[in-house]
Amino acid sequence: xxxxxxxxxxxxxxxxxxxxxxxxxxxxxxxxxxxxxxxxxxxxxxxxxxxxxxxxxxxxxxxxxxxxxxxxxxxxxxxxxxxxxxxxxxxxxxxxxxxxxxxxxxxxxxxxxxxxxxxxxxxxxxxxxxxxxxxxxxxxxxxxxxxxxxxxxxxxxxxxxxxxxxxxxxxxxxxxxxxxxxxxxxxxxxxxxxxxxxxxxxxxxxxxxxxxxxxxxxxxxxxxxxxxxxxxxxxxxxxxxxxxxxxxxxxxxxxxxxxxxxxxxxxxxxxxxxxxxxxxxxxxxxxxxxxxxxxxxxxxxxxxxxxx
Amino acid sequence: xxxxxxxxxxxxxxxxxxxxxxxxxxxxxxxxxxxxxxxxxxxxxxxxxxxxxxxxxxxxxxxxxxxxxxxxxxxxxxxxxxxxxxxxxxxxxxxxxxxxxxxxxxxxxxxxxxxxxxxxxxxxxxxxxxxxxxxxxxxxxxxxxxxxxxxxxxxxxxxxxxxxxxxxxxxxxxxxxxxxxxxxxxxxxxxxxxxxxxxxxxxxxxxxxxxxxxxxxxxxxxxxxxxxxxxxxxxxxxxxxxxxxxxxxxxxxxxxxxxxxxxxxxxxxxxxxxxxxxxxxxxxxxxxxxxxxxxxxxxxxxxxxxxxxxxxxxxxxxxxxxxxxxxxxxxxxx
Numbered sequence: 001x002x003x004x005x006x007x008x009x010x011x012x013x014x015x016x017x018x019x020x021x022x023x024x025x026x027x028x029x030x031x032x033x034x035x036x037x038x039x040x041x042x043x044x045x046x047x048x049x050x051x052x053x054x055x056x057x058x059x060x061x062x063x064x065x066x067x068x069x070x071x072x073x074x075x076x077x078x079x080x081x082x083x084x085x086x087x088x089x090x091x092x093x094x095x096x097x098x099x100x101x102x103x104x105x106x107x108x109x110x111x112x113x114x115x116x117x118x119x120x121x122x123x124x125x126x127x128x129x130x131x132x133x134x135x136x137x138x139x140x141x142x143x144x145x146x147x148x149x150x151x152x153x154x155x156x157x158x159x160x161x162x163x164x165x166x167x168x169x170x171x172x173x174x175x176x177x178x179x180x181x182x183x184x185x186x187x188x189x190x191x192x193x194x195x196x197x198x199x200x201x202x203x204x205x206x207x208x209x210x211x212x213x214x215x216x217x218x219x220x221x222x223x224x225x226x227x228x229x230x231x232x233x234x235x236x237x238x239x240x241x242x243x244x245x246x247x248x249x250x251x252x253x254x255x256x257x258x259x260x261x262x263x264x265x266x267x268x269x270x271x272x273x274x275x276x277x278x279x280x281x282x283x284x285x286x287x288x289x290x291x292x293x294x295x296x297x298x299x300x301x302x303x304x305x306x307x308x
Numbered sequence: 309x310x311x312x313x314x315x316x317x318x319x320x321x322x323x324x325x326x327x328x329x330x331x332x333x334x335x336x337x338x339x340x341x342x343x344x345x346x347x348x349x350x351x352x353x354x355x356x357x358x359x360x361x362x363x364x365x366x367x368x369x370x371x372x373x374x375x376x377x378x379x380x381x382x383x384x385x386x387x388x389x390x391x392x393x394x395x396x397x398x399x400x401x402x403x404x405x406x407x408x409x410x411x412x413x414x415x416x417x418x419x420x421x422x423x424x425x426x427x428x429x430x431x432x433x434x435x436x437x438x439x440x441x442x443x444x445x446x447x448x449x450x451x452x453x454x455x456x457x458x459x460x461x462x463x464x465x466x467x468x469x470x471x472x473x474x475x476x477x478x479x480x481x482x483x484x485x486x487x488x489x490x491x492x493x494x495x496x497x498x499x500x501x502x503x504x505x506x507x508x509x510x511x512x513x514x515x516x517x518x519x520x521x522x523x524x525x526x527x528x529x530x531x532x533x534x535x536x537x538x539x540x541x542x543x544x545x546x547x548x549x550x551x552x553x554x555x556x557x558x559x560x561x562x563x564x565x566x567x568x569x570x571x572x573x574x575x576x577x578x579x580x581x582x583x584x585x586x587x588x589x590x591x592x593x594x595x596x597x598x599x600x601x602x603x604x605x606x607x608x609x610x611x612x613x614x615x616x617x618x619x620x621x622x623x624x625x626x627x628x629x630x631x632x633x634x635x636x637x638x639x640x641x642x
Contacts, residue, residue, distance in 0.1 A: 206410035208366055210424050210475060211397025214389065220423075224414045300414060300459040 008292060012285040019281035020071065023274050024064055032056075033268035037080055054080060067274075076278065077271030086275035090260065094242065094279070096166065097249070097256030100175045101241045107180030108237055112187025113230065119188065120195035121218065131188060138185025147178045147251040164253040175252045179245060183237055187230075194229040198222045228298050235291030239284040312339035313515055314363075314400070314483055318375035319385075321355070321362045321539075323586075325370070330586040332358045334539040335375065340483060345509060345516045347526030347547070349562070350536035353583055356519050359536075360485045364400060365392040379483075398428045401476035405488040407468035411460035417471055418456030421478065428479035443474040448504060466497035473504065483515045490525065502529050523562055527551060532619065535559045538584050538594040545620040553630035555614075555622035557599045564635045577635055593625065601626050601634045 034050045051057045055066065070077065076087040115135070119128040154174060155163035162171050198204065199222055207221045208214070237244075246258035253259070257276065264272040296303045321333040333355040340346055350356040361367050363377035363384055377384045379399055384392065396402075404410045411420060421440040425431045431439055437456065444452035447470040460468055469489060476484055486505060490498035506529060509516055520526050526533055527547060534544040535558065543556040554560045561579040568574070581598035590596055596606040603625065611625045628634060 202404060202406060202409045203412045205361075205366055206402075206404060206472070207412065209364065209396055209402040209404075211393055211395075211427055211479060212423065213393050221412050221415075225412070228414075298414065301461050 004296075008289055012289060015285050016278065016281050017068075020068070020274065020278055021064070023277040024067060025060075027268075027270050027273060028060055028063075031268060033080060033270055036268045071278075076275040079272050080269050081267060081272075086269075086271035087279075089272055090257070090275045090279050093255065093257045093260045096254065097242060097245055097258065100172050100248070100254060100256065101179060101245055103172070103176045104179035104183060104245075105237055105241060107176065108183030108187045109234065111180070112184035113191050115184070115188040116191025117195055117223075117226075119192045120199065123196065128192075132192070135185040135188045139182050139189070141182070143178055143182055143247050144251050146181060147174070147248055150174050150178060151251075164251075166253070166255055171252070171254075175245070175248050175254050178248050178251075187233060187237075190233045191226070191230055194226040195222065197229075198225045201225070224298065228295065231291055231294045231298065235287050235294070238290065239287035241287075242283045243280040311341075313342045313344075314338075314340040314377070314379050316359065316363060316375070316377050319359060319362060319377055320374040321358050321367065322372040322374075323370060324372065328587060329372070331589070332371075332539050332586060333362065336536075336541055338534060338541070338544075340515050340517060342482065343509075343513045343515050344532065345518065345530040347530035347533040348517060348519045348536060349521065349523055349526050349533060351521055351583055353538075353586065354536040355539040356536045357487050360402065360487065360517065360519065364396055364402065364485075365389070366396075366402075397424060397476075397481065398479040399481055400483045400485060401479055401481035402485040402487060403469070403472045403476050403489050406465075406492045407472045407489075408460055408463075408465050408492075410472060411468055413460055415459075416456065417458050417460065417463070421456070421471070421475055424475045424478035439478075440474075443477055444471070446477065446508070447471070447474045448500075449474075464497075465493050466501065469493060469497075469501055470504065473501075473508070477508065477512070480512075481514055483517065484509075485517045485519070487519045488521070489518075491520070491522075498525070505529070523566060535562070538589060539586075540594055541621075541623060542595065543620075543622045543624075545617070549617060549620050553617070553620075555616050555620070555628045555630065556595075556624050557601060557626075557628065557634045558595045559622075560628070560633045561635055564633060593623075599634075601628070 033054075034047050034056060038047050038050055048057075055063055058066075067077065074087075076085070078084060079086050079089055115131050119131040122128050151163045151174065154161045161173050163174070165171050204217060204221060207217045212221070242257055243261075245254070245256060246261055248254070249256045249258035250262055257280075260272070261276050263269075264276060316336050316338045319333055319336040320331060322329045322331050336355075336359050338346070338348075338359075348356045348359075358367065358371075362371065362373045365384065365387070367373070373385055375385060379395060382391075382395075384395065411417070418437065418440055421443060422436045425436050425439050425443075429439065440456060441452050444455060449455055449467060449470050455463070455467070455471075460471075463471065473489075484505075489505070490501050493501060502525065505516065505518075508514075516530070518526055518530050530547055532544065533547050533550045535542050535550075535556065537558050543550070543554065543559045545554075550559065551563065554563055558579070561577070564577040565579065567576055579598055584590060584594055584597070590607055592608045593599070593602070593606045593611045596602040599606065606625050609625070611623050613621055613623050614627060616622050616627070616630070622628075
C-alpha cells in the first residue's frame with residue numbers, strides 16, 4: 001500500500017508539471033500580452049519597457065526554466081494587472097467557488113444516488129421512465145439555459161431570489177441549484193445503470209436463493225458493488241469542485257474561480273491563468289488519487305492488485 | 309411412489325418481451341421423494357434450470373409462471389415473498405453453474421457463510437465462526453480458518469463451489485438443487501465435487517436435483533432421470549432403465565451421441581438440426597422436425613404420455629420398443 005501511494009503521488013507530480021508546461025507554452029503561442037495590456041497607442045518604448053519588466057523579451061526556454069524554478073519555491077509570478085502575487089489572487093477566490101460547488105455536490109449525491117437506485121429497483125415502471133426523462137432533460141440542457149430559466153422564474157416572475165451578485169447566502173441558491181440539477185441527473189443515470197448491472201449478476205440471484213430477504217439483498221449485496229463504479233463519477237465531480245462553475249459563476253456574477261479565469265484569460269494575465277490552471281490541475285489530481293484509494297477500500301480485488 | 313417432498317404439476321413459464329411471449333417451460337410434472345436424487349438432462353435452453361428457478365420465485369418479473377409447485381403440500385407459485393424467502397435456503401437450497409460469480413466479490417467467505425448461518429440457524433458471535441469452520445471442513449476445504457477471511461477471487465472455482473455447497477448446507481435443506489454444478493470446473497475437480505455431493509447426501513439424507521446437459525454426469529449420481537427438450541419433459545425413468553431402454557427418439561439420440569468406453573470404435577452420432585427457436589416452436593411434438601420417425605400427427609398434435617414401465621414415462625406418439633434405437637435406421641435424407 002505504501003509503494004502504491006508513493007507511485008501515485010509521483011505520477012500526480014508529473015501530471016501537474018505537464019499541465020504547467022502546457023499552459024505556459026499555449027499562453028505564449030496565443031498572443032503578446034504586452035500589446036493587449038498596454039493600450040493600442042502606447043509608445044514603443046513603453047511596450048519595450050513592459051516586456052523587459054515581465055521578462056517577455058527573453059527566450060521562451062529561459063522564461064520557462066525561471067518560471068518552473070520559482071514555482072518550486074512557491075512563487076507563481078505576479079498579476080500583470082495589479083502586481084499582486086498570482087497565487088494569492090487565485091486562492092482568495094477559492095472559498096467563494098466552494099461555497100456554491102460543495103452544496104451543489106451534496107445536492108448531486110443526495111438527489112442523484114437515491115433517484116438512480118429507485119429507478120433501477122423499479123425498472124421500466126412509470127417512476128423509472130419519469131425519473132430518467134427528467135435526468136436526460138437535466139444533463140442535456142446547457143447550464144446557462146437552465147440558469148436563465150431559473151432567473152426568469154424565481155427572480156423575474158416570482159421575485160423570490162436575487163438574479164446576480166453575492167451579497168448574502170440568498171444569492172447562492174440559484175447557482176447551487178443550477179449546478180446541482182445537471183450533476184444530479186448524471187449521477188442518477190450512472191447509479192441506475194451501475195445498479196442494474198449489479199442486479200443482473202449471478203451473486204444477487206445466489207443471495208436470494210440462500211434465503212436472504214430482498215431488502216437485505218439490495219442493501220448488503222447489491223449496493224456495496226454498485227458503489228464501485230459510482231465512485232468514479234463522484235470522483236469526477238469532486239475534481240470539478242474548483243473549476244466546474246465557470247459558466248454558472250459568469251451568468252450569476254459570482255466572484256469565484258470561474259469568473260477570475262474568464263477575466264484573466266481575456267486580459268492575457270499570464271501568471272494568473274497559469275496559477276489557476278495549476279491549482280485546478282492539482283485539485284483534480286488529488287480527487288483522482290482519492291478515487292483510487294476509495295476503489296481499494298470498496299473493492300477487495302483492486303486492493304489485492306495494488307499491494308503487488 | 310412415496311409421498312413426494314416436492315411436486316411440480318403442469319408448471320409453465322412464459323417470458324414476455326415487447327408484447328410477444330415465449331413459453332420456456334411447458335407443463336412440467338415432476339415429483340421428488342424425500343432423500344431421492346433426480347437428474348434433469350437437456351440442452352441449454354431446454355428449460356431445465358428455468359423450471360427450478362420458477363419454483364423458487366427466482367426469475368425476473370417479466371416471467372409469467374403458471375401451474376403448481378408444492379413442497380410438503382405448501383404451494384410456492386404465487387406465494388407471498390415472505391413465504392418464498394422462508395423456503396429458500398432452509399427447505400430448498402440451490403447451487404449454480406459458475407461458483408466464482410455466485411459469491412459476492414466484496415464480502416469475505418466467512419461473512420457470506422455467516423450470513424446464511426445467522427439467517428437459518430439463528431447463531432451469533434463466536435458460534436457463527438465455529439459452525440462456519442465446521443461446514444468448510446465438511447465440504448473438504450483444507451485450512452478452513454484462513455479461508456474464512458479470504459475473498460472469493462482468492463479461491464479457485466472448485467473451492468468456491470465447495471463454499472457454495474457449504475452455504476447451501478447451512479440451512480439444513482431437504483432438497484438441494486444443483487444447477488450444472490460442475491460445468492465451469494475441470495474434469496478432476498468435477499469428479500471431486502460430484503463425489504462430495506454424493507457423500508453429503510448419504511450423511512444428511514437430503515434429496516437432490518442434479519441439473520446437467522451431460523448424461524454421463526447424471527448417470528452416476530442419481531436414482532431417476534428426467535429428460536427435457538424445448539421446455540417439455542420427453543422421458544422419465546430410473547437411471548438404469550433409461551440407459552438400457554430409452555424409448556423417446558430424443559433420449560436415444562443423446563445416448564447415441566455418448567462415446568463408448570468399451571467395444572469397437574464407432575463414429576459419434578449427432579442429432580441433425582437444431583433446437584427450435586423459443587419464439588416459434590412447432591405446434592405438435594417439439595422434437596418432430598428433427599425426429600427420424602416423425603409422422604404427420606407428430607407435427608400437429610401434442611404427444612401423449614405413455615407409461616412404458618415401472619416409473620418409466622415417454623412422451624411420444626410413436627411407441628418405440630425397448631432396445632430398438634430409431635437412430636440405427638438407414639436414413640432416407642442422407
